[in-house]
Amino acid sequence: MPPRSDEPRRDPTTGSRRGPSRAGRGGDPRTGEPGIGGISDARAYTPRGRTIRESGEERAGGREERAGQRRNPRAGRSGDPFRPALQVLDGGRAGARAGRREAAPVARAGVIRTVPTRPRWVDDDEEELAPPRRRAGGRAPRRPDRPVPRRPARKPRRPPKLAEPRRRLRLGTMLVLALFVTIGIRLVFLQAVDTPAYAGGGIDSRLTRVDLPAPRGAIVDRTGAPLARSVEARYVFADPTQVKDRATTARLLSPLLGVPASELAEKMKRRGLPGGGESQFQYLARGVDIPKAKQIEALDLAGIGTHRDERREVPGGDLAANLVGFVSQDMNGLEGLEARYDDVLQGKDGRRVYEAGQGDLDAPIPGGYSQTTPAKPGSSLVLTIDRDLxxxxxxxxxxxxxxxxxxxxxxxxxxxxxxxxxxxxxxxxxNAANPEPSxxxxxxxxxxxxxxxxxxxxxxxxxxxxxxxxxxxxxxxxxxxxxxxxxxxxxxxxxxxxxxxxxxxxxxxxxxxxxxxxxxxxxxxxxxxxxxxxxxxxxxxxxxxxxxxxxxxxxxxxxxxxxxxxxxxxxxxxxxxxxxxxxxxxxxxxxxxxxxxxxxEVISGAxxxxxxxxxxxxxxxxxxxxxxxxxxxxxxxxxxxxxxxxxxxxxxxxxxxxxxxxxxxxxxxxxxxxxxxxxxxxxxxxxxxxxxxxxxxxxxxxxxxxxxxxxxxxxxxxxxxxxxxxxxxxxxxxxxxx
CATH class of the missing domain: 3.40.710.10 (DD-peptidase/beta-lactamase superfamily)
Known part of the structure; x- marks a missing residue:
């Protein structure tokens, strides 16, 4: 086990033990002569455990002390009354430096002192490198009358310039503000400018559109008695792709619609469309009375439905038929006054568009989008004809x-x-009510x-x-x-x-x-x-x-x-x-x-x-x-x-x-x-x-x-x-x- 640093060591030249100095660093308390320091003195001259500042201060203190000794040779001997205290505060380093300087002429064989390498960033103008200490019996120190060679002065290197924190803070703040401004502008565009487009794109899938049929105007005689008028009815349609049993369905509908079952079954056949796919709509009957339509709905037949329709009613049958004329199933005038004044009698359909739920919630959403364009009923014609005459x-x-x-x-x-x-x-x-056989x-x-x-x-x-x-x-x-x-x-x-x-x-x-x-x-x-x-x-x-x-x-x-x-x-x-x-x-x-x-005269329908x-x-x-x-x-x-x-x-x-x-x-x-x-x-x-x-x-x-x-x-x-x-x-x- 190596000896501890505070144990006495033998000098390899004299064989005597030496220990730590009590009277001063590196001095003999009995004779007052500088002695050879122990391991603690060696540490004082090594850069290990010391800061650059401490090394610099020691070297600067050494130069001042040498200059003082040249001015007052006795000062070193008499000493500063406060030196012991300073040595204690400085960890004994000052005394060690003095002792080493005083003992410099005395060399000890076998002891090599190392001088720490000066950091590269230390300026040559701030300090001189201390001359290396020699072992006892080594080469004599340079004579004072010989000039000490000095290194050529170099321009001091400045340390790398660090980034300015305030500048970085300003730059970061500006970037964050720019980001928030960009987001704010985009939000303004979304809320104010692009709102209709985005809102429309989302709401369209929830909109339900219902046509509001406009009734066709009536044709009346000079007393107001109707010669032709429109009444609400229903049409019955089939979706051939949903009909399960055509024969049974046709047999059930035939007595209600007054159409042969074979004809109905033929209408319910599946038919392809020119552009591909199958037809999903086929009229079975038009102008069906509302009570009969309700009976058909009660049957709950797959693929069969009813919807609002309009039927032209001619109360007199053949009364003034050659004058009044008749209309198509789509309420377009084909003959007589119905054709001549079709633009007057024809109403303009309205539409209701509202936001509705999906599936089982298929009902208008309270507070949701809703817009209604009222239907404009057609105008009525008052003829000069007297119905009785x-x-x-x-x-x-x-x-x-x-x-x-x-x-x-x-x-x-x-x-x-x-x-x-x-x-x-x-x-x-x-008979204008049934013109087809004529x-x-x-x-x-x-x-x-x-x-x-x-x-x-x-x-x-x-x-x-x-x-x-x-x-x-x-x-x-x-x-x-x-x-x-x-x-x-x-x-x-x-x-x-x-x-x-x-x-x-x-x-x-x-x-x-x-x-x-x-x-x-x-x-x-x-x-x-x-x-x-x-x-x-x-x-x-x-x-x-x-x-x-x-x-x-x-x-x-x-x-x-x-x-x-x-x-x-x-x-x-x-x-x-x-x-x-x-x-x-x-x-x-x-x-x-x-x-x-x-x-x-003409009576406006509105x-x-x-x-x-x-x-x-x-x-x-x-x-x-x-x-x-x-x-x-x-x-x-x-x-x-x-x-x-x-x-x-x-x-x-x-x-x-x-x-x-x-x-x-x-x-x-x-x-x-x-x-x-x-x-x-x-x-x-x-x-x-x-x-x-x-x-x-x-x-x-x-x-x-x-x-x-x-x-x-x-x-x-x-x-x-x-x-x-x-x-x-x-x-x-x-x-x-x-």
């Missing part, structure tokens, strides 16, 4: 037409003063599409033009031969006058072709054409029906020699029953033409506001005096014995009118058979209503049908509107005055 006119026309086979008939009732169409009937007709020709409105050569009813226009132009007067009489040749055609009378003079009432009563041609010859072609136009021929009336025919007048440059005979008596003229009825209404209305029309139809077109044609004179002439047709229109007389009322025999034209081609007609007004002294009846029959029986049909229709009209009977009788007419 319309029904009666249709009944009379149907009974009279039953006498003929394959015939076509039309009847019109006009209000003289206003031009309102009070009734407009066609035969044949159809033929397209059955659905036509004969009053506006039935083009005819009006025949003798046109003579009233020729007489009126001659009166207005002064060619004739009410008292004019003319010798009437039995025939007249115009061009290459001979025109004759059915009631020959044999050259006798006839009065104007006589010519009208017996429908003299020769007398009318002679008056037209005096009138002239151009003036006759002009009055035809004034009376409304050759152009649509604009009543309101779609597809109304315009008729055609023979242009002056197309007249042949025979045209001067045919046109005045109503041939080579194309007209509709409605056009001719409007011409007679002009005579009844003191010579003023009033455009016939069907629409009285607020119920009533908007009257635009005023009808009016224009003067005859003077009141000439119109009154012409009415008197026309009275002879129903009052003179043997006249052509006696069958049209209405008991208790004076009637003015005219019979006619013409042809039916289809695409300009004359059809076999004849068109019999009668147009009249009553009461003749002050007409209120005009009724026109046209009947085409392949066998030519129309003439025997038209006048009796007029009588019934006019009689009912006068009684229906409570028109007082005529106060006097019609004047006595002389056919062949003396």
């Amino acid at each position: 319309q029904y009666q006119v249709q009944q009379v026309l149907g009974r009279q037409m039953a006498q003929t086979r394959g015939s076509v008939g039309a009847a019109v009732v006009l209000d003289v003063a206003t031009g309102e169409v009070l009734a407009q009937a066609s035969h044949p007709s159809y 033929r397209p020709t059955d659905r036509e409105d004969a009053a506006t599409s039935f083009v005819v050569d009006p025949g003798s009813v046109h003579k009233a226009i020729t007489f009126g033009a001659a009166l207005q132009e002064g060619v004739i007067t009410p008292d004019t009489t003319l010798p009437i031969p039995n025939t007249v040749i115009m061009g290459d055609t001979t025109f004759a009378d059915t009631h020959p006058a044999n050259g006798r003079r006839m009065s104007l009432p006589g010519m009208m009563a017996f429908s003299s072709n020769v007398g009318t041609i002679k008056i037209a010859d005096e009138l002239g072609r151009d003036r006759l054409i002009d009055y035809q136009k004034r009376f409304g021929l050759g152009q649509p009336t604009g009543e309101g029906m779609p597809g109304e025919a315009s008729g055609r007048l023979l242009p002056a440059d197309e007249w042949s020699g025979s045209s001067y005979g045919s046109v005045p008596i109503g041939h080579s003229v194309d007209a509709t029953p409605l056009q001719m009825a409007a011409a007679y209404a002009t005579i009844a209305n003191n010579g003023t033409y009033v455009q016939p029309h069907l629409i009285k 607020d119920g506001k009533r908007t009257p139809a635009g005023p009808p077109v009016t224009r003067p044609v005859l003077s009141p005096a000439n119109a009154a004179a012409l009415r008197t002439i026309l009275e002879a047709v129903t009052t003179v014995d043997g006249a052509t229109g006696v069958a049209a007389a209405v008991p208790g009322y004076r009637v003015a009118g005219k019979t006619g025999t013409g042809w039916r034209l289809v695409d300009g081609e004359k059809q076999p058979g004849e068109v019999g007609s009668f147009i009249g007004m009553a009461p003749a002294e002050k007409p209120r209503y005009v009724v026109a009846v046209f009947v085409w029959s392949p066998g030519g029986e129309g003439g025997t049908v038209a006048a009796p049909a007029f009588r019934e229709m006019m009689g009912f009209t006068l009684r229906h509107y409570r028109v007082p009977p005529s106060g006097g009788k019609a004047p006595k007419f002389e056919v062949f005055p003396r």
Whole structure:
């Protein structure tokens, strides 16, 4: 075991023991001479356990002590009275340094002192390296008179500059603030700018959209009675991919829907779609009554469902069917007024969009997104038609037409003063509530599409033009031969006058072709054409029906020699029953033409506001005096014995009118058979209503049908509107005055 540092050691040169110094570091307490220090003295000269500062201070203290000894050689001997205390405080290092310096000349063999290497960062100007201590008996120290070599001065190295903490703090703060500002700006954009996009993207999956159907407007008569209206119903549909047993499902639905089971099973077959996949929707029935739909729902059949629908209801069936028309299953107008005013009757569907839960929570979320666009119901049409009068006119026309086979008939009732169409009937007709079984020709409105050569009813226009132009007067009489040749055609009378003079009432009563041609010859072609136009021929009336025919007048440059005979008596003229009825209404209305029309007013579906139809077109044609004179002439047709229109007389009322025999034209081609007609007004002294009846029959029986049909229709009209009977009788007419 090595000896402890505080145990006495033997000097290898003398063999004596030595121990720690008591009188001073490295000194002998008995002689006062510096001695050789122990292990503690060696530690004082090694850098182990000492700081650079301590080493530096020791070297600096040593230089000062040596300088003091040179200035005062006795100071070392006398010593500082405080030295022992300082030595104690300094751990004995100062005394050791003094002892070593004093004992430097004395060398001890075998002891080697090491000097710590000066740190590289210690400045040469701050201290000098202490000369190395020599062992005893070593080389003598350098003489003081010899200069000590000094190292060349070097520029002091500065220690590496450390980072400034305050700068790092500022930089870090700025980076953190920049990060927070960036996040804040992004949040502002998300909350204020991009909110609709993100919110919409999330809410779209929770939105439920429900269509709010807009009911179609109604069509009502002048009293508000419905002719066509929409009622709520249900449609029944199938999802073929969900139907489990087609045969059983069809068998259960058949009695409720009134559709054969085989047809229903066929509709429920699976069908592929052009773009891939299978069809998941198929109508089974439309317009199903709500009670039946509830029964179907109660069956709880897989793949079968119901939904809100609309059904067009026509209470009268065939009542005014040719006027009203019908709609498709999708509530689009296809015929009649339904088609003509589809944009007015058609409503605008609304929509409700709301936020709802999923699955079992499929219900509106309280406080969630909700927006409703109300449906805008379609507007309703108020017609000038009187439902009761319309029904009666249709009944009379149907009974009279039953006498003929394959015939076509039309009847019109006009209000003289206003031009309102009070009734407009066609035969044949159809059931507008179920139009599919009917033929397209059955659905036509004969009053506006039935083009005819009006025949003798046109003579009233020729007489009126001659009166207005002064060619004739009410008292004019003319010798009437039995025939007249115009061009290459001979025109004759059915009631020959044999050259006798006839009065104007006589010519009208017996429908003299020769007398009318002679008056037209005096009138002239151009003036006759002009009055035809004034009376409304050759152009649509604009009543309101779609597809109304315009008729055609023979242009002056197309007249042949025979045209001067045919046109005045109503041939080579194309007209509709409605056009001719409007011409007679002009005579009844003191010579003023009033455009016939069907629409009285429009009722807005949104607020119920009533908007009257635009005023009808009016224009003067005859003077009141000439119109009154012409009415008197026309009275002879129903009052003179043997006249052509006696069958049209209405008991208790004076009637003015005219019979006619013409042809039916289809695409300009004359059809076999004849068109019999009668147009009249009553009461003749002050007409209120005009009724026109046209009947085409392949066998030519129309003439025997038209006048009796007029009588019934006019009689009912006068009684229906409570028109007082005529106060006097019609004047006595002389056919062949003396």
